[in-house]
Amino acid sequence: MKKDRNSGAHSTKNDAEPAKKGARIKTVIDITRGGKGFLLDPTGDAVVYRESLGGALSGDVVEALVTMRGKVKVGRVLKIVERKTSSFVGEIVRTPQGMMLRPDDGRVYFDFKITGSSGAPEGHKAVLEVVDWNTPTPEGNIKSIIGRAGEHETEIRAIILSKGFDGDFPADVLKEAGELYKDAWNEEEIKTRRDFRDTLTFTIDPDTAKDFDDAISYKALEDGSIEVGIHIADVTHFVRPGTSLDREAYKRATSVYMVDRTVPMLPPQLSEDLCSLKPDVDRLAFSAVFTVKNNQVKERWFGRTIIRSQKRFTYDDADVSLKDATAPLHSEINVLWKFAETLKRERREKGAIMFGSEEIKPVLDESGKVTGFKKTLYTESHQLIEELMLLANREVATFVSEKLGKKNRVFVYRIHDVPNAEKLDELAVFLRAIGHQLTLNKKGAVGQDINKLLKEIEGEPEERLIKTATIRSMAKAVYTTKNIGHYGLAFENYAHFTSPIRRYPDTMVHRTLATILSGNKVTDDPEEQERRAIHASEREVAAAEAERTSVKMKQVEYFANFIGAERDGVVSGVTEWGIYVSDNETSADGMVRLTSLTDDTYEFDKKKYAAVGARTKRMIRLGDPVRFIVERADLDNRTLDFKLVQPENTVRSAKDKS
Incomplete structure (x- = not known):
C-alpha cells in the first residue's frame, strides 16, 4: 500500500510574508512530484510552494497572485478557474476517514473520498470521477474497477487510463470499422489511382510490427536514373470527417507503444489490416x-x-541484405542506401543534429515478467528508412507551402524552434564541468558544433548522459499551423505525412494535400486546425509519459530480484539530496543518498555538477563510471535506491579531475 498523502488538499494558507505589491495572472499551473508548483508565464515562471497551491493540480487553469521575494517570482493560487480533468486513476485504500482513492500520479498530493460505492474493493486499482471539489476532501464515484493492484495487467491498464487513453474502442467505432470491409474499394476507385502493383515494393519494420504505415518501391529507369516510391497507408480513404472513426482517432491523436502492447489510434480492423501495407495483398496508398x-x-x-x-523485411533482415550479396534485394537496397547516405550528408552539412536513436527496452515473457533487456541499435536499415521518410515529409510540406504560401494557417506543420539561449549556456557550462566543450556564438550553438561534440563522445561512458542533456536543452518539436521551420532537421518546411495509422496530424496533412491535388480550395478553419494541432501535441506528450512509465515499472520489477547485487553504472545526476546513477545494462536510474556515503561528508557543488567530500575533497561527478549495490526497489512509487561500492576506489579526487 502506498504511503498516506499529506493533508490540507485545499489549504490556501501562505506563510510567506505578504508583499506590498503583486500582480494577478490567469495561467496554467504545472506541479512536480515533489509538490512544488510553477505558474507558466512567458516572462518567467513563478514558483508556488506547497502551502500556496490552494488545491490546484497540474494542468489546471488558475488565477494567482505573483509577487517578488528577492529575485524570485513567487505565486499563490487564489482561484481554480478550470480543472484539467475530473477523472483519476489510483488504488482503493481504507483510512480512518473511510474508503479513499489514492492517485497513482505522484503530482496529485491528496486522496479522494469515495462516495456511493461502499463495496469498493480495497487493494484494487480503479477510475474515479470527481463529483464535488468543494469539500475538505474532494469526493468522487468509482467509474470502473481495473483490477487488483500489483498485477501486471492491472498496472499496465492503469497507466494507459491515467494518461487519458483506452485499450478498448467504443462499440460504434468498431461497428464502423467492421462495415468498411463490405466495400473497401472497387474497380472505379482503382482507375482513379496510379497503379504500382507490378513495381518492386517492400516494407522494412520492427520484427513485432503489425501496423505497416509505409512501403518503398524501386524501379530502374532506362536513362540510368531510378524511381523511388514512398507509399503511405491511405488512411483518409477509410477515415472520413464526421464519422465515429474520425472522432475517436482525433481524441486519441496517437498510438501508444507500451512496454508489452500497442494501444492503437485506429481499431485493429484498420491499423492491422485494411490500412496496413502487408505483403502479397493489394493496398491503397498515398504516395x-x-x-x-x-x-x-x-x-x-x-x-x-x-x-x-512483395516482401516484408525486419530491420535485421534489411541489414543482412545490405551486406550479403546473396540475400534478397541486395543490389536494390544498396542503391537506396547510397541515396539515403547522400540525403543524410546533405542534412548534416546544413546543420541538422544527428542524435541517433538507440534504446534499451525490457523483454517480457507471456506473463509480463522481465526476462532481460534488449538494445535497439541505430543501424543502416533504420537510417535508410528514416532518411526516405524525412524526404517525403519535407517535400510534402514544401509542396503545400508553395501552393498555399508559407504564411498559410490551414496546414499542420511539425516545427522545432531554435534552442533557448539560457539553456544552451547551461549546457555549455555543464559540458565544461565534465571535460567537454561546446562552441557558442551570438545565436547559440551551430548544428555542426553539436554534431562534433556527439561524434567525440561516441563510446564514452558519459555518451548517453551528454546526449540526454543536449536533447533536454533543445526546444520541443510540436504541431502547429505557424511554420517557423525545423531547427533539429535543418528544414525550412516540414510536416508529418508518413504515419497516418498512428498519428492524427498525418491524416490532417493527407486531407490538405488531397484537396490541393484535386484542384479544390482548402476551406478548413484556421483556428480549428490550430486547436487540433495543439491537441495532437498534448496527446503526444501524454503517450510518451505512458510509455516511459511502463518501462520504469518493469525496470523496478526487474531490480526487485537483485537486491544486494553489485552492478555497474554512470552518474546521471547530482542534487543537494543525492546522486542519480544510470545502470549500464538497463538504463534504469536509481538514487544514492548523500547520507549513505560513509567515507566522508559530501556536499553538492552546483558549479562542478558534483558531490564533493568535505574532508578528502573526493568528487563524484556527472558522467563518472561507478559500481553500486541495489538497495531498494519501491514497486508502488516506481523508484530505485542504490548504494555506491567503496566510493574511495570508484571516484577520483578533485585534484585528479583538474
Whole structure:
C-alpha cells in the first residue's frame, strides 16, 4: 500500500510574508512530484510552494497572485478557474476517514473520498470521477474497477487510463470499422489511382510490427536514373470527417507503444489490416514518388496509388541484405542506401543534429515478467528508412507551402524552434564541468558544433548522459499551423505525412494535400486546425509519459530480484539530496543518498555538477563510471535506491579531475 498523502488538499494558507505589491495572472499551473508548483508565464515562471497551491493540480487553469521575494517570482493560487480533468486513476485504500482513492500520479498530493460505492474493493486499482471539489476532501464515484493492484495487467491498464487513453474502442467505432470491409474499394476507385502493383515494393519494420504505415518501391529507369516510391497507408480513404472513426482517432491523436502492447489510434480492423501495407495483398496508398539520378532528386510526384508489397523485411533482415550479396534485394537496397547516405550528408552539412536513436527496452515473457533487456541499435536499415521518410515529409510540406504560401494557417506543420539561449549556456557550462566543450556564438550553438561534440563522445561512458542533456536543452518539436521551420532537421518546411495509422496530424496533412491535388480550395478553419494541432501535441506528450512509465515499472520489477547485487553504472545526476546513477545494462536510474556515503561528508557543488567530500575533497561527478549495490526497489512509487561500492576506489579526487 502506498504511503498516506499529506493533508490540507485545499489549504490556501501562505506563510510567506505578504508583499506590498503583486500582480494577478490567469495561467496554467504545472506541479512536480515533489509538490512544488510553477505558474507558466512567458516572462518567467513563478514558483508556488506547497502551502500556496490552494488545491490546484497540474494542468489546471488558475488565477494567482505573483509577487517578488528577492529575485524570485513567487505565486499563490487564489482561484481554480478550470480543472484539467475530473477523472483519476489510483488504488482503493481504507483510512480512518473511510474508503479513499489514492492517485497513482505522484503530482496529485491528496486522496479522494469515495462516495456511493461502499463495496469498493480495497487493494484494487480503479477510475474515479470527481463529483464535488468543494469539500475538505474532494469526493468522487468509482467509474470502473481495473483490477487488483500489483498485477501486471492491472498496472499496465492503469497507466494507459491515467494518461487519458483506452485499450478498448467504443462499440460504434468498431461497428464502423467492421462495415468498411463490405466495400473497401472497387474497380472505379482503382482507375482513379496510379497503379504500382507490378513495381518492386517492400516494407522494412520492427520484427513485432503489425501496423505497416509505409512501403518503398524501386524501379530502374532506362536513362540510368531510378524511381523511388514512398507509399503511405491511405488512411483518409477509410477515415472520413464526421464519422465515429474520425472522432475517436482525433481524441486519441496517437498510438501508444507500451512496454508489452500497442494501444492503437485506429481499431485493429484498420491499423492491422485494411490500412496496413502487408505483403502479397493489394493496398491503397498515398504516395510521394521521386525520380533520382546520381543520388539527387530530379522530379517529384504526389498522388493516390494502389500497391502490392512483395516482401516484408525486419530491420535485421534489411541489414543482412545490405551486406550479403546473396540475400534478397541486395543490389536494390544498396542503391537506396547510397541515396539515403547522400540525403543524410546533405542534412548534416546544413546543420541538422544527428542524435541517433538507440534504446534499451525490457523483454517480457507471456506473463509480463522481465526476462532481460534488449538494445535497439541505430543501424543502416533504420537510417535508410528514416532518411526516405524525412524526404517525403519535407517535400510534402514544401509542396503545400508553395501552393498555399508559407504564411498559410490551414496546414499542420511539425516545427522545432531554435534552442533557448539560457539553456544552451547551461549546457555549455555543464559540458565544461565534465571535460567537454561546446562552441557558442551570438545565436547559440551551430548544428555542426553539436554534431562534433556527439561524434567525440561516441563510446564514452558519459555518451548517453551528454546526449540526454543536449536533447533536454533543445526546444520541443510540436504541431502547429505557424511554420517557423525545423531547427533539429535543418528544414525550412516540414510536416508529418508518413504515419497516418498512428498519428492524427498525418491524416490532417493527407486531407490538405488531397484537396490541393484535386484542384479544390482548402476551406478548413484556421483556428480549428490550430486547436487540433495543439491537441495532437498534448496527446503526444501524454503517450510518451505512458510509455516511459511502463518501462520504469518493469525496470523496478526487474531490480526487485537483485537486491544486494553489485552492478555497474554512470552518474546521471547530482542534487543537494543525492546522486542519480544510470545502470549500464538497463538504463534504469536509481538514487544514492548523500547520507549513505560513509567515507566522508559530501556536499553538492552546483558549479562542478558534483558531490564533493568535505574532508578528502573526493568528487563524484556527472558522467563518472561507478559500481553500486541495489538497495531498494519501491514497486508502488516506481523508484530505485542504490548504494555506491567503496566510493574511495570508484571516484577520483578533485585534484585528479583538474
